[in-house]
Amino acid sequence: MERRKFLSLLSLVLITFIVFIFIFDNLPSSTNFHSVNKAAVELELAQPPPRKLTRHVHVSDMASHPLDPLTVQEVNRVRSIVTTHALFKTAKKYALHSVVLEEPQKPSVLRWKEGDPLLPRKASVIARVDGGTHVMSVDLGSGRVEMVDVGEVSGYPTMTIEDMNTATFTPLESKEFNRTVVDRGVDLEDLACLPISTGWYGKKEEKRRLIKVQCYSMEDTTNFYMRPIEGLTVIVDMDTNQVVEISDNGKDIPIPKAANTEYRFAAQKNNIHHKIKPINPISIEQPKGPSFTVENGHMIKWANWEFHLKPDPRAGVIISRAMFRDPDTEELRNVMYKGMASELFVPYMDPSDAWYFKTYMDAGEYGFGLTAMPLDPLNDCPRNAYYMDGVFAAGDGRPYVRSNMVCVFxxxxxxxxxxxxxxxxxxMEIREARPKVTLVVRMAASVANYDYIVDWEFQTDGVVKIKVGLSGILMVKATPYTNTNQVPNHDDLYGTLLSENVIGVIHDHFITFYLDMDVDGSDNSFVKVNLKRQQTSPGESPRTSYLKATRSTAKTEKDAQIKLKLYDPSEFHVINPNKKTRVGNPVGYKVVPAGTAASLLDLEDPPQKRGAFTNNQIWVTPYNRSEEWAGGLFVYQSHGEDTLATWSERDREIENKDIVLWYTLGFHHIPCQEDFPIMPTVSSSFSLKPVNFFERNPILGMPPNFEKDLPVCQAASSAS
Amino acid sequence: MERRKFLSLLSLVLITFIVFIFIFDNLPSSTNFHSVNKAAVELELAQPPPRKLTRHVHVSDMASHPLDPLTVQEVNRVRSIVTTHALFKTAKKYALHSVVLEEPQKPSVLRWKEGDPLLPRKASVIARVDGGTHVMSVDLGSGRVEMVDVGEVSGYPTMTIEDMNTATFTPLESKEFNRTVVDRGVDLEDLACLPISTGWYGKKEEKRRLIKVQCYSMEDTTNFYMRPIEGLTVIVDMDTNQVVEISDNGKDIPIPKAANTEYRFAAQKNNIHHKIKPINPISIEQPKGPSFTVENGHMIKWANWEFHLKPDPRAGVIISRAMFRDPDTEELRNVMYKGMASELFVPYMDPSDAWYFKTYMDAGEYGFGLTAMPLDPLNDCPRNAYYMDGVFAAGDGRPYVRSNMVCVFxxxxxxxxxxxxxxxxxxMEIREARPKVTLVVRMAASVANYDYIVDWEFQTDGVVKIKVGLSGILMVKATPYTNTNQVPNHDDLYGTLLSENVIGVIHDHFITFYLDMDVDGSDNSFVKVNLKRQQTSPGESPRTSYLKATRSTAKTEKDAQIKLKLYDPSEFHVINPNKKTRVGNPVGYKVVPAGTAASLLDLEDPPQKRGAFTNNQIWVTPYNRSEEWAGGLFVYQSHGEDTLATWSERDREIENKDIVLWYTLGFHHIPCQEDFPIMPTVSSSFSLKPVNFFERNPILGMPPNFEKDLPVCQAASSAS
Structure with a gap:
């Protein structure tokens, strides 16, 4: 009883505290998680000393490129403009859910050259004010605020970090909840709760901004994810901070043990192997330093590549104006105007009460950038990496810095x-080989348990490889079973028994990328190069068959809704029909899928309607400033009426136009014991590859490695 | 006239020379190519000084493991046994097409432990004697030769290097050929010819060991592949060294120009770019040296992995007895008994006279190992790589050393x-990441124009990734066209116009891997874990669908003939049904396909019958010593009656048995201008991944990188 009061008080104090801590600090260093618990404190002592992390304050940063993100000063300016706006002045309650640069119109950006005066700076703001959602265009110069009409749409904006945090406290306000937790044998001090997006399944999820909170025990482990209080779900109204409903259908399910769940290095003392030789230090070394430069904080120049790079609270990172200097002409050629992870869709495959709604859309619901935490130098990125910070706005509009959010190496x-x-x-005595060196832009989003590592890898041969690695911790389900031999019918587990009482539930991951290709200019076409078997005519050849490539240009969007087929293969080119090579091939880039997975859910299933952007692996749409987020601008609790699938259904013309290519990378994940208690990274990728973009091999002239140029190294301990 | 006589004489001298040069030397350093021409000599001068290459003579090497390849002494011993055998003593003409270790029976190898006496050494010899093919088992101890009955099969053994070389000279014996070449404007001194396997299309290719020779001009370039004398094909009988037929249907097709075809660094003086910043030296550095050891020349031990590695003239490299030390139990556990590239199938997609037969099976026709040339240190493999030599036998049975054929790093x-x-x-303040370090075994086969880079990458998490990279030079077709606007119908090119008069012909590459998995023992089963959409019952859930995994064990071979399907996905496990994890999952490994391509040729097309092992992406067969080569033991001119497809058709039982998994990695290649004059590497891969093989994440205990352990490096020029 006393404890509960204490916790309520503590919650209030912390909530108040949270409102103030977002200034000039990155979020994770704050103790804004409600479990100030003994386990964490004890374990803290065993932590290795923190590694060097350079922190920049960014107060004096100035934008120098039209696409540069809002600076600290600019975020402050937005806040002072917005909060003095009539809408806010009279408001009882408001929160800023998104404060980002409103990118200038594409033609203006394309015309802009280094040295030109900066284009007028505007911010795009999404706010919740007294229960309503507002999109505003804020002119930083004039201070003018323009309300943007986004029409009648069903969803809500991306949650604020404060939304998520508050939601995890709210259940504690309920005596019923607290009693249930204690009844399940969990000390309230050991409670760790997660805010889980509800999705939309009909009336129950309409007209209220809801979140489902599920909790875990962090007794004796920091890896509370492995200790679910199964079946306990609290529905919280995020606007009123009230408990709407508590359901508990897991009373008989034990909480899995803490044993073997810890993953931190400091807790691995017993994992010393005598028969396994450790790996000697190994490092990518560049004695003359890295070959790339970062100009004005955001322009990356490396080998033939130049591009603009910025962190984004929703997409994670945005690559803009990617250009390649043609080695034959030395001309800088356009490849891609903008590329980013647009949306994710992560449906879990368990239809039961505590699980059916887990169909995350991480970018639009949680913010793929908001959850991208500081990278760990030497382990998340190699030596010589350059780290870029994110400047974001908290719910109250104050700027904060997410240090080391992106690395480049x-x-x-x-x-x-x-x-x-x-x-x-x-x-003949010929032996010619060239080493392959690439430039990687990396971020890693930790959307609660899961970690997504997103790499944009630029190659000297013009290829851009986009790789997504999955690591982090599974979302698991507790079960009374401790061995598969107790399970009457294997298939009812909805997953794999990973450890005693722990099921790794089957799920999919889809990451849909927005790729505004501008191959040597904005007007491009999408061409399918289909390979089909041809039968030869009798007497034509001793062969009876061969493969023939047939090119067809997509006229409208529906021509470009592509499902990949191993037995009906095509190449997918974005070409510039207005520019040809010397021998007459249209210049182009192709999207090269690698391993992937398709969504197999029922098209009419509510989650699949919301995630309908995964109905195909490839889509092409005409460029439209308002069509950037594949699940819609407001995906939280959306009904799926504003997705890439609905836009594409309009079947607009896409030939010789400014077009956007969309590619979805998918994974089916049937967990296995190797994923317990933390998952070795599983990766997949796709590439954008020049196809008759160059007259010839663009890396023909690159030199080989010579011994004389390589570094001379010593072990650190033996170095002076 | 005089010139032709000179060339004939030169040929004779060279042929005689070739017979003697194979001793203790690797082949490419000999000038056994017939064009001792001015271009090559002039260009020679511009070459950079040769890089350091350690050469080992291997005369005193001794085998120490039952799977160690034949040593120099052993090859000599085989030669002296065989050539004094009755069959050879009375022979007019003979050649040894294969001299390799006859691996001891699997149970004997499995029983053998380090320190045990070596198992009896035997050699498997394939010889052509007076027009007949013989397979012999040669006991190196007793000197006994046993003739092996391989039944009535249609094909011939892998060509010897001498076969290939002699074939390229033979056309010069024909006045008609020489006249044709001169008529096409090519100086005989500039002639470079290639031996192209004929395949089998019916009677014409039966009862004679034939090869088709096509020629190129190497005037002003070492990259003669870009200068075909189009349409000129000479059929040569490899047993009699006679011209059988000359066809020329390319009289009006010009020979493409030499301009821009050269790729060697020494010839790239004009490729200096002022606006493109060169890449600074970059290197993988290991101040304390590599972490792997090579014991007795062939046992590789690294981190948790141990395996036996050997070069092979046909497969390239063979990985045997791959075992992983379980970090939890420290027990060494079996994973794979033997893994290798078993066969390739490379059909070109042009049914016309000079092209239809190009349907290479590089391992069985040319020898994937015979064509694996010395790797270039620092460029083919990074610093700290260990290089392994191959010891092979020439056609006369003498041993020769292929230096630096395989690298490990x-x-x-x-x-x-x-x-x-x-x-x-x-x-919470948690930021844990672990760097990923892997061990790579690499070889690169140069099958004439094409280069195949084959990597076996061992990961600390138990994954083995098999990656194939395609580089080298395209096989191109000359054409009168210099621009696509001259082509009446685009589709008749059978490929892409890459440069003036040069077409890159569409083709496929398939590489079929033999993977004798022994997951914790030899008796394994193959399990498909199929994901299918389940509709929920009305009222069961707000969701209407989810994915359910269903396991089914393949009883017989036909159950395990797998075509991959994006919309009917499965995982493919090789499990040990006799061993379960603590919580009751069968221990296993799964094959994880990534990007691949399927053969689409008519199943009854002669090349596809011979390459029928590509009819599925996955097959599983019961272990059978005589079923190692997916296209059959003798694929040269074979009719396709002895392939993996025919074996599998027997539909033998495969449940809880010693089984072999076969995986085919495929590529469709529609050439593009970037592939001219030499191709940037294109890669694809598949993986073998532990699935409930471990109780938990096997790299949980691995330490992160610490600054203090990393090397201290200086630029070479600034180092003392």
């Missing part, structure tokens, strides 16, 4: 750029 | 083994 794996040896057939 | 790309940060939702 050169990678050399030992791979080969190109090679040829003359074979014993000719016996 | 540790790779660190900056990738992440696993990670987790606590998100702003919880605010």
């Amino acid at each position: 050169e990678s050399y794996t030992g791979d080969i750029g190109w090679r040829h040896s003359e074979s014993p057939i000719t016996g | 540790e790779s660190y790309t900056g990738d992440i083994g696993w990670r987790h940060s606590e998100s702003p939702i919880t605010g």
Whole structure:
């Protein structure tokens, strides 16, 4: 009883505290999680000393490129403009859910050159004011606020960090909840709760901004994710901060043990192996330093590539104005105007009460950038990495800095750029090989349990490889079973028994990328190059069949709704129909899928309607400033009426127009014991590859490695 | 006239020479190519000084493991046994097409332990003697030769290097050929010819060991592949060294120009770019040296992995006895008994006279190992790589050494083994990440123009990733067209116009891997874990659908003939049904496909019958010593009656048995201008991944990188 009061008081104090701590600090360093508990404190002592992390305050940063994100000063300016606006002055309650640069119109950006005066700076603000959602265009110069009409849409904006935090406290206000927790054998001090987006399934999720809170025990482990209080779900109204409903259908399900769940290095003392030789130190070394430059904080220049890079609270990172200097003409050529992770869709495959709604859309619901935490130097990125900070706005509009949110580094794996040896057939003494060096832009979003590592890898041959790695911790389900031999029918588990009482539930991950390709200019076409078997005519050839490539240009959007087929293969080119190579091929880039997975849910299932942007692997739409987020601008609790699928259904013309390519990378994840208690990274990727974009191999002239140029290294301990 | 006589004489001298040069030398250093021409000599002068290459003579090497390849002494011993055998003593003509270790029976190898006496050494020899093919088992101890009955099969053994070389000279014996070449404007001194396997299309290719020779001009370039004398095909009998037929249907097709075809660094003087900043030196550095050891020349031990590695003339490299030390129990556990590239199938998609037969099976026709040339240190493999030589036998049975044929190195790309940060939702100060370090075994086969880079990448988390990179030079077709606007119908090119008069012909690459998995023992089963949409019952859930995984064990081979399907996805497990984890899951490994391509040729097309092992992406067969080569033991001119497809058709039982998994990695290649004059590497891969093989994440205990352990490096020029 006393404890509960204490906790309520503590919650209030902390909530008040949270409102103030977002200034000039990155969020995770604040103790804004409600469990100030003994386990964490004790374990804290065992932590290794924190590694060096350079912190920049960014108060004096100035924008220098039209696409530069809002600076600290600009966020402050937005806040002072907005909060003095009539709408806010009379408001009882408001929160800013998004404060980002309103990018200038594309033609203005394309016309802008380095040295030109900066284009007028505007901010795009999404706010909740007294229960209503407002989109505003804020002119930073004049201070003018323009209300943007986004029409009647069903969803809500991305949650604020404060929304998520508050939601995790709210259940504690309920005596019923507290009693239930104690009845399940969990000390309230050990409680850790997560805010889980509700999705939309009909009336129950309409007209109120709801979140479902589920809780865990963090007794004896920091990896509370492995200790769910199964079946206990609290529905919280995020606007009123009230408990709407508590359901508990897991009373008989034990809470899995803490044993073997800890993953931190400091807690691995017992994992010392005598028969396994440790790996000697290994490092990518660049004695003359990295070869890329970062100009004015955001322009990255490396080898033939130039592009603008910025952190974004929703997309994570945004690559803009990617251009490649043609080695033959030395001309800087446009490749992509803008590329980013647009939306994610992560449906879990368990239809039961505490699980059916877990169909996350991480970018639009949680913010793929808001959850991208500081990268760990030497482990998340190699030595010589450059770290870029994110400047975001808290719910009250104050700026805060997410340190080291993005890293940029050169990678050399030992791979080969190109090679040829003359074979014993000719016996000529030729042995030519070139090392492959790439530039990687990386961020890692920790959307609660899961970690998504997103790499944009730029190659000297013009290829851009987009790789997504999945790591972090599974979302697991508790069960009374401790061995599969107790399960009457294997298939009813909805997943794999990973440890005693722990099921890893089957789920999918889809990440849909927005790729505004501008191949040598904005007007492009989408061409399918289909390979089909041709039968030869009798007497034509000793062969009866061969493959023939047929090119067809997509006229409208529906021509470009692509499901990949192994037995009906195509290449997918974005070409510039107005520019040809010397021998007459249209210049282009192709999207090259690698391993992927398709969504198999019922098209009419509510989550699939909301995630309908995964109905195809490839889509092409005409460029439209308002169509950037594949699940819609407001995906939280949306009904799915404003997705890429609905836009594409309009079947607009896309030939020889400014077009946007969308690609969805998918994973089916049937968990296995190796994923317990933390998952080794699983990756997949796709590439954008020049196809007749260059007259010839663009890395023909690159030099090989010579011994004399490589570094001379010593072990650190033996170095002076 | 005089010139032709000179060339004939030169040929004779060279042929005689070739017979003697294979001793203790690797083939490419010999000048056994017939064009001792001015261009090559002039260009020679411009070459950079050769890089350091350690050469080992291997005369005193001794086998120490039952799977160690034949040593120099052993090859010599085989030769002396065989050539004094009755069959050879009376022979007019013979050649040894394959001299390799006859691996001891699997149970004997499995029983053998380090320190045990070596198992009896035997050689498997394939010889052509007076027009007949013989397979012999040669006991190196007793000197006994046993003739092996392989039944009535249609094909011939892998060509010898001498076969290939002789074939390229033979056309010069024909006045008609020489006249044609001169008529096409090519100086005989500039002629470069290639031996192209004929395939099998019916009677014409039966009862004679034939090869088709096509020629190129190497005037002003070493990259003669870009200068075909189009349409000129000479059929040569490889047993009699006679011209059988000359066809020329390319009289009006010009030979493409040499301009821009050269790729060697020494010839790139004009490729200096002022606006493109060169890449600073970058290197994978290991101040304390690599972490792997190579014991007795062939046992590789690294981190948790141990395996036996050997070069092979046909497969390239063979990985045997791959075992992983379980970090929880420290027990060494079996994963794979043997893994190798078994066969390739590379059909070109042009049914016309000079092209239809190009449907290479590179391992069985040319020898994937015979064509694997010395790797270039620092460019083919990074610093700290260990290089392994191949010891092979020439056609006369003498041993020769292919230096630096395989490399082994540790790779660190900056990738992440696993990670987790606590998100702003919880605010806990956790940031854990582990760098990903892998061990790579690499070889690169140069099958004439094409280069195949084959990597076996071992990961600390138990994953083995098999990656194939394609580089080298395209096989191109000459054409009168210099621009696509001259082509009446685009589709008749059978490929892409890459440069003036040069077409890159569409083709496929399939590489079929033999993977004798022994997951914790030899008796394994193949399990499909199929994901299917389930509709929920009315009222069961607000969701209407979810995915359910259903396991089914393949009883017989036909159950395991798998075509991959994006919309009917499965996981493919090789499990040990006799061993379960603590919570009752069968221990297993799964094959994880990534990007791939399927063969689409008519199943009854002769090349597809021979390459029928590509009819599925996955097959499983019961272990059978004689079923190792997916296209059959003798694929050269085979009719396709002895392939993996025919074996699998027997539909033998495969449940809880010693089974072999076969995986085919495929590429469709529609060439593009970037592939001219040499191709940037294109890669694809698949993985073998533990699935409930471990009780938990096997890299949980691995330490992060610490600054203090990393090397201290200086630029070479500034180092003392």
